[in-house]
Amino acid sequence: MKIGVYQFAPEFGEKEKNLKRIEDATLQTDADMVVLPELCCTGYQFISQEEVESLCEPVPQGRTVQRFIDIARRKNLHIVAGLGEKAGGVFYNSAVLVGPRGFIGKYRKVHLFWDEYDWFQPGDMGYRVWDIGSVKIGLMICYDWIYPEAARSLALQGAQLICMPTNLVLPYCQDAMITRSIENRVFTVTANRIGSEERGSKNKLTFTGGSQIVDPQGVILFRLGKEVESIQEVEIDPNRARDKQITPRNHLWKDLRPDQYAEESPEDVTRK
DSSP: OOEEEEEEEOOOOOOHHHHHHHHHHHHHHHHEEEEEETTTOOSSSOOOOOHHHHHHTTTTHHHHHHHHHHHHHHHOOEEEEEEEEEETTEEEEEEEETTTTTTEEEEOOOOOOOHHHHOOOOOOOOOEEOOOOOOEEEOOOOGGGGGGHHHHHHHHTTSSSEEOOOOSSSSSSSHHHHHHHHHTTTTTEEEEOOSSOOOOOOOEEEOOOOOEEEESSSEEEEEOTTOOOEEEEOOOGGGGGGGGGTTTEEEETTTTTGGGSSOOOHHHHOOO
16 A cells, blocks of 8 residues: 655644645545644644634544545545544544545544643543554554554554654654664654744744654655655555564564563652
8 A cells, every 4th residue: 555644834723724735735646545744734833722722623523524534535545634622621632544434533642742731631542543454553643752652552452554643843753763663563654744833932843844654674665854845655565564573483472571571650760
């Protein structure tokens, strides 16, 4: 199957304009799946609760998800996209998976980053995997990358492809995702944005681009530049992620030794 990533610079608050750019780019691709950045239609740097309330939408009923579904039907592909979710009076930094037949599932970001704590609640749905027939997909969002447990949880559930919408400002993630692919023997997709935001009295955020796809052996199949707006695709064989044999005598899952791993709580660790 062919996986695509659209890297661009969303304009804050301009949902319709951003959706049109996504639509135009996606209609040009022949990919079977397109992965989009975190908060790809709203922008990232909120400065008030009123902005959060006005820009976030219910999932899947909101206009943004319905627009993604329409694009997926027209192109006969799947879309993974990050967006702000409104659930009653609570808000989440979420990602959705949709396809030609409609809404498939959503993930709420578990590990919030920086000022996200001002606007969003930590995710409460855990990590899930969806089987779309051609591949089993797990979702993460941005700062989840720093926790190996996130990708491992998805891999243990059978994920062959981990899709991660991001708005990265730290310089480490792209290289860390090579390790996440190797240590779990899965494909990983990092869909980042470019550009910068400096709103209100907030510090300027400069996003690092570098969207990429990495194979189960840690080979970078492509990595976009730090300032490049582009949609790029690559052909992958998801079945390669089923092979967990490292050497003739080493198997990724069979060699696990959970009885030997630390079981201390984070509270115990931080006291040391």
